[in-house]
Each structure stands twice: as C-alpha cells, then as structure tokens.
Amino acid sequence: MLYLGAHMSIQGGLNRAIDRIQKVKGTALQIFSKNQRQWKIPPLKEEEIETFLKKRKQWGNYPIAIHTSYLVNLASPEASLRKKSVENLKEEIKRATLLKIEYIITHPGSHRQKGLDKGLVFLKDSLQELLDFASKLAYSGKILLENTCGSGSLLGGNLEELGQVLEELNFPSNLGCCLDSAHLLAAGYDLSANYLLTRKKIDTSLGLENIYFWHLNDSEYPLGSKRDKHTHIGKGYIGLEGFKNILNDSAFIHLPKVIETPKGKDESLDKENLQRLKELISCKTN
Template sequence: MSKPRIGFHLSTAGGVFNAAERANQIGANTFQIFSSSPRMWRPARLEQVHCERMRELRKNYDCWPLVIHTSYLVNLCSQSEVVRAKSISAFHGEIERALALGAEYLVLHPGSWRGLTREEGLRLAAESIAKSLDGLNPQINDFQILIENTAGAEFSLGSSFEQVAELIHRLRNVAPVGACLDTCHTHVSGYDIVTEKGYEETARQIEATIGAKAVRVWHTNDAKAARGSKLDRHEQIGRGTIGVEAFRRLLNDKRFAHCAFIAEVPVEQPNDDQKNVALLKSLVHPTEKAGKPTANRANRKQSVK
C-alpha cells in the first residue's frame, strides 16, 4: 500500500503556494488551508501564477491531497434568507478557488438550523449547496465536497454520523460529495474512540451510516474537553482527553487506509506543527509504512476509491 497521507492545517501567508513549501519543510505529504480569511465575507483574490505555483510544488513534493476548509461564516441552513444568500455566494467562491488551486477536497460545516426543524435544516443545506454549484463544473480534479461532523451543539447540522450520512445521501445526485470526520468532534459529541472496544463500535457505526469509503479525510485533533461535553476545543495530539492510543488505532485501521490525516491543533511553540506531524507518522506500524509512493494522479485516484 502507498504511504499514509499525514499533514497539518497551514498558513498561506505571503502567497497560497507557501503552504506547500511549509508542508514539505515539516515532513507532511498532505495539508489543509483556508483559501480566504475564515472570518470575513469578502474573499481574497487568488493570483493565477500562485495557483500554478501551488500545483507545481505539490507535484514536485508528491504532496496530496490538498484540502481546503470553508470559511466559518458560511451557514447554508440559516433561517435568515440574507445570511443564507451570503453563504451560498461565499461557498460558490470557495468552490471556485478550490478548483483553481486543483484541490481534491473542500471541507464544509453545513451550519446551524436554529429557529427551524432539523428536517428543514437538512433540506436548506442540500438546496444551498446545489445553488452554490451554479455555473461551476466540480466533476474535475477528483474534487469532492466533504461534509464534516460537528461537536454536537444542539442546532448544529452534522452532530451525528446519521446526519452527515443523510446530507451526503441528499446530495449524491447534485455534487461529488463525501465526509470529513474530526476526532475531537467525534469524541466530544459522545462517541467513544478512546477505549479499544469503544473505537471498534464507533468504527462500525461509521460503516453502517456514512460508509468508511465515503470518509476521505480525518482531522486528527486531541480534545481539551471530556467525551460528550460538546465543547470544540482542540489540543496537541497525546496531551488531551483522547490520548495517543486512539490515534494509533485510527492510523493503522485498514478501513481508513485511503484517508488523509490532517491535524488542526494549536501551534503554541515553534515547530508544534512539525512535532505533531512527526508524532502521527511515528504511530504508523512499520508494515503500514512500507510501499511505494503513488506516482501520478491516475494512481492516486485509484488509491482513494
């Protein structure tokens, strides 16, 4: 099998392509970025030369997939028509930039359905994603929109595997879609991934709802808060309430061997990004490290399906 894809969420300061340089420097062979400010409606403009440089560097460094995280402001199931319209426009821009950069995945938090029913929230999210695709052709570059599970807040869409699966089901004929699962979100929303027995039961629930093959990315984050707390607070890997053994099980689980594993933990000290990537890589069993790197996009496409 090809080597595991392990990386980090990185800054694009100085030009989006700099994230690819940083990924290579810290020993990552995949990475995630924001394509624009995650807390501003006004999008950044990507220079074509920067997009081309990003593609060139990723090819040179055998660094894939590129994962883009959607802005935190986007709420595609908002009860407010104004917010929903702004979110559709913003998500349209996210897809445009992802395609320009040649990104394989665009991660989305569907939003909050506060003031509505959960059924209405699911319907609006699916309709809004469909509208966001107007005039675009996402059927290229092995591109997929990934629905991320959330930490379990009361009105947050995607707080259970069943909700993620339902939204994917509704979108199956609209857009190329899959799932991104976050270890911290999974833990604090109430699933047990800490104990060996609990991890296996959780993995079986993923299989029964979303399907392991539909999961393309794992956000590998430890948690500051307790299981079931619904508090989304990321911690350095191995220092939180999840602990290092859960990550060892996940990284060596053949059901998720096709996934990219990307940490989104705080960088509190110099090289914390590099240290977390190195720790994750050290947890992969020697037999799983063996294998030739994938040589080209055609082989990559086969390896993740």
C-alpha cells in the first residue's frame, strides 16, 4: 500500500485536515494538533474526538502523525523550558491516544551553545520521561525524532547523534525516527548520485528498521548548506532523482510519507507535488 500525503492545516477543526487530505487523494496525513506557536493546549471535546474518528474511518484509516510545536526544546539547558517542553509533549501523547494517532514527530531540540554532549543528555532524559509516560498511558503509537539541517546548536543534523540517543535508551519499541529529505540534504547527505552511501549512513547511524516516517520536501539550499527551507518537489537541490531513490527503496516503500512543501491559496500545489512524486514510483507497493 502506498501511504503518500501531506501536512494539512486543522483550521476550522481537527477533522477539517481530513477533508483537506481527501481533496488531494492523500493516503497519509500530518497535522499540528493545536496552534503550533502557542504553549496552550485546550482540552479535546468528546464531540471533536468522535467527529475526527468517524471522518478518519470514512477516509480509510490511513496513517496520521502529529508534529509537535516549534516552541518545544527537549534538549534545552534551561530546566524550566525543558520541563515546559516535556509537559507539552505529554499533552500531545494524551491527545494522540484519544485520537488514535500512531505517530508523534518531534525535533530533537537545541543545546543553545552549551555543548552537544550536554544537549544529548538532556534530550535523552526528556525522552525517557516521555516514553515512560506513553507506556503508562498505554499509548500504542510511537514518538519519532526528526533529523534536522544541523545549523547552529540544533541537534540531529548528524544522524549519529540521534543514533546515540536511541542506543542509550536501548532502542525502545515506542521510539523511532522520521527522516526529512530537505534536512538530510542541508546537513550534507546526498540523496541523488551518492544515495547508496547516504542509505548506508542511515543504516549504520540509526538502523533502517528504526525509520517509520518520511517528510518529502525539496531543498531551496544546496548540499551541506545547513539551511532549512523547503521547496516544491523537483524544484530544489534534491531534484527528481533523489525522490525517485527514496520512493523506490525497499526499506522505505511501505512507510508513510508526507510533503511539507509551500502551500498556495487552495490544495492545487499539494496536488501537483504529490502527482510529481507518484510519477517517480516504479515499484509495485502492494
């Protein structure tokens, strides 16, 4: 089965994201579960949950991920911000449990010039608390760490950093990774001519089996630029060849993949980007 879709807005209600993904015939979805620029998480109403689950079933129960707020920093050297971030993610886990959403994708955070090693310890401790919380809540989904472009103090540009965290936590079954193609390229991982080398690095750093989700975005800036700007599929420095490699890779073929490319007034740009990706698939997926 091909799980290919997009990040969609929840403006007008959570269930509206499902209307939007259906409009582009997507079979995977990512949402912010609430306003991503605010800490506040309003409680979910019973009715909201029911409508969402009902609509999701009509759509086909395809995979869904919640992307956490950009305010969250699980690796912050500031104890108060770290605590706030962990509490925020606990609320996301509660929401994902109620809405039966199987993935929660979060950025690993930033060490804020306090050094990589310290940042990784903070990240690991925050994750341990969240994984324990998720187990207690019997959340059956997974928390996924997303790789980043690696600029400044951001953790997770180098995949080995994420691998180190997974290893130190003993590869728990409810933790994995989400790979973003634009972030990979910006961090120096070639997805075109040297795809096989990049695949090998993903495998040795993280383990191919620990990848559960992809963000497919082209990159406005070149290989190793450490700059994060998403652009339309085939219009950036990754190019169609890179996406062809990812889409037809047997290790990733059954994984949900969503685009986070620039949006227009309606869904037409998403439609075009998804169509471009579909045309690159040569393997049978079912």
